[in-house]
Amino acid sequence: MPHPKDERTFVIIKPDGVQRALVGEIIKRYERTGLKLVGVKFGVAEEKKFWDHYNKDDAWFLKKGTKIAEDKKAAGLPVEKEPIEYGKDIIRQLVKFMTSGPVLMMVWEGNQAAAVVRKITGDTEPATSDVGTIRGDLTVDSYGIAAVDDRAVRNLIHCSENVDEAKREIPIWFTDKEMTEYRLVGEQILYDVNLDGILE
Numbered sequence: 001m002p003h004p005k006d007e008r009t010f011v012i013i014k015p016d017g018v019q020r021a022l023v024g025e026i027i028k029r030y031e032r033t034g035l036k037l038v039g040v041k042f043g044v045a046e047e048k049k050f051w052d053h054y055n056k057d058d059a060w061f062l063k064k065g066t067k068i069a070e071d072k073k074a075a076g077l078p079v080e081k082e083p084i085e086y087g088k089d090i091i092r093q094l095v096k097f098m099t100s101g102p103v104l105m106m107v108w109e110g111n112q113a114a115a116v117v118r119k120i121t122g123d124t125e126p127a128t129s130d131v132g133t134i135r136g137d138l139t140v141d142s143y144g145i146a147a148v149d150d151r152a153v154r155n156l157i158h159c160s161e162n163v164d165e166a167k168r169e170i171p172i173w174f175t176d177k178e179m180t181e182y183r184l185v186g187e188q189i190l191y192d193v194n195l196d197g198i199l200e
């Protein structure tokens with residue numbers, strides 16, 4: 001049985017995060033929780049990899065597409081497709097966005113890594129994400145403007161939704177050898193059962 005502190009999750013700083021020069025600020029927010037960085041890659045990724053990565057199902061297309069059709073109607077724009085097709089368009093737009101410039105891919109490790117990263121990142125739509133989260137504090141995009149302009153929401157980050165998603169996503173982007181197993185000195189205060197050796 002792996003120990004809970006060995007949980008891993010996958011994060012991408014999207015092209016808007018790199019272009020806004022927010023790489024350092026974003027890494028700082030994850031790093032200061034005590035999570036450990038075990039893998040990093042920077043560059044322009046292949047489109048095909050993003051199609052593997054964003055393997056959404058029909059329920060997701062329908063839910064997202066219905067919202068887009070509503071947003072278009074609210075903006076006085078014509079609704080010309082079935083909602084599910086608008087949902088599928090998101091992935092096409094997203095792949096275009098994700099390959100428009102370099103991104104930073106990371107693997108973070110620690111107790112509840114996936115949930116902690118989700119919490120710090122914030123909800124998908126930056127305009128309504130909580131204050132204090134990366135998406136809530138550092139950008140302004142919304143579903144409404146994305147629907148008007150037929151594009152993906154630019155929300156700085158991708159992060160795995162849960163451990164199972166992380167287990168599927170990490171091997172798409174990293175081999176085992178590209179991740180590093182090591183100890184951080186600070187991990188002792190987070191995880192050691194007996195905190196011997198602190199007092200002199």
Ligand code: ADP
Pocket residue numbers: 064067068090094123124143146147151152153154155157158159161
């Ligand atoms: P998250 O990235 O928070 O896990 P989803 O998995 O629901 O969110 O969506 C994946 C990505 O697709 C989002 O991060 C965003 O860039 C884009 N996206 C999601 N919903 C919409 C939408 N209604 N319109 C445009 N882009 C969207």
